[in-house]
Amino acid sequence: MSNYRPVKVHISTSALQHNSKRARDMAPDSHIMAVIKADGYGHGMEAVAEAIDGLVDEFAVNSLDDVLRLRDAGFKKPLTVLSANLDKASLSKFTELETRATIYDISQLALLEQIADDQDLSIWLKVDTGMGRLGILPDEFDVVLQRLSQINGLSEISLMTHLANADQADNPENLNQIELFEKLAAKYSFKQLSILNSAGLVAYSQSAKDITRPGILLYGISPSIGKSAEQLDLKPVMTFKSELISIKRLAAGSAIGYGGTYVLDQDSRIGIIACGYGDGYPRHAPSGTPVLVNDILVPLVGRVSMDMICVDLGEISAKVGDSVTLWGEGNPIEVIAEYAQTISYELCCGILPRVERIVE
Ligand SMILES: *Cc1c(COP(=O)(O)O)cnc(C)c1O
Numbered sequence: 310m311s312n313y314r315p316v317k318v319h320i321s322t323s324a325l326q327h328n329s330k331r332a333r334d335m336a337p338d339s340h341i342m343a344v345i346k347a348d349g350y351g352h353g354m355e356a357v358a359e360a361i362d363g364l365v366d367e368f369a370v371n372s373l374d375d376v377l378r379l380r381d382a383g384f385k386k387p388l389t390v391l392s393a394n395l396d397k398a399s400l401s402k403f404t405e406l407e408t409r410a411t412i413y414d415i416s417q418l419a420l421l422e423q424i425a426d427d428q429d430l431s432i433w434l435k436v437d438t439g440m441g442r443l444g445i446l447p448d449e450f451d452v453v454l455q456r457l458s459q460i461n462g463l464s465e466i467s468l469m470t471h472l473a474n475a476d477q478a479d480n481p482e483n484l485n486q487i488e489l490f491e492k493l494a495a496k497y498s499f500k501q502l503s504i505l506n507s508a509g510l511v512a513y514s515q516s517a518k519d520i521t522r523p524g525i526l527l528y529g530i531s532p533s534i535g536k537s538a539e540q541l542d543l544k545p546v547m548t549f550k551s552e553l554i555s556i557k558r559l560a561a562g563s564a565i566g567y568g569g570t571y572v573l574d575q576d577s578r579i580g581i582i583a584c585g586y587g588d589g590y591p592r593h594a595p596s597g598t599p600v601l602v603n604d605i606l607v608p609l610v611g612r613v614s615m616d617m618i619c620v621d622l623g624e625i626s627a628k629v630g631d632s633v634t635l636w637g638e639g640n641p642i643e644v645i646a647e648y649a650q651t652i653s654y655e656l657c658c659g660i661l662p663r664v665e666r667i668v669e
Pocket of ligand 1: 524
């Protein structure tokens with residue numbers, strides 16, 4: 310992290326709070342387990358937790374390391390580790406740290422069967438209803454439940470599944486997964502049931518069950534194909550900014566940047582911006598990717614370098630030192646992701662450590 314380079318990532322506390330309220334509005338009768346894994350999707354885990362601690366019910370992370378960080382920072386809410394490499398030593402930590410482990414593979418039962426009778430462990434059982442990733446299979450369900458029911462040190466079992474296609478609201482696979490989950494959930498009594506991530510919450514809020522698991526929407530990013538954050542009344546939390554460090558006039562025919570992949574077809578002004586793939590700007594963003602300069606979107610031109618990008622300023626009013634927005638407020642991250650042929654998740658998680666983060 311450097312304070313001297315102009316590249317900064319601004320995190321809006323009020324936008325986080327607004328989006329958390331939106332998640333609540335979408336399923337007012339369900340609890341919210343706010344997903345803050347991957348350092349709060351690159352926004353800063355503790356800062357995110359701090360901003361929304363009073364607005365959500367629980368937090369979900371991806372490792373006991375994250376749990377330790379949150380407990381060290383004083384957060385008291387129930388926590389869940391969504392995936393974990395369990396062993397004997399880590400298992401006892403879960404009770405101690407009031408954290409639920411997720412059990413997703415039948416091989417993990419052997420370990421659970423060794424826990425002390427007075428452990429008081431609370432777990433999520435994850436069932437794979439069609440995602441094809443983590444989760445016990447439906448045909449293992451009865452055997453797993455029978456074995457779990459014999460473990461005295463296990464105090465509570467909740468059941469979750471994960472939708473594979475919730476970003477496509479009309480994909481019939483979603484309802485197949487939900488129906489299968491409901492069928493399985495009805496066979497035993499569970500402490501809590503959970504199905505929906507952000508995209509699920511947007512499209513299938515009627516299946517919100519006891520607790521929802523929004524991640525990306527809390528950060529003000531649309532989880533759904535064909536729906537913008539604005540249409541969903543979500544506000545961008547991360548704004549990635551830098552400055553113009555040079556402006557030059559170049560003649561028609563001039564080539565810009567490494568490999569000369571972009572050639573000016575008319576005389577123009579080229580702006581050089583201090584930000585590159587060494588900061589987390591996607592190297593594959595092509596010429597044409599929008600960059601916001603003084604409230605005007607101008608196109609990136611030429612290849613993205615490690616520390617710099619170039620834009621075609623044309624004749625817009627701009628001078629060295631003017632601030633630019635790479636994504637965020639006024640320049641949606643979803644659009645940049647589309648240009649770079651990736652997803653917003655990858656962009657926000659990909660901000661590199663040398664970029665200073667400013668929580669506002
Ligand atoms: C990451 C994750 C979520 C959150 O997903 P979003 O698409 O960011 O809302 C929810 N549930 C599980 C199991 C996850 O791994």
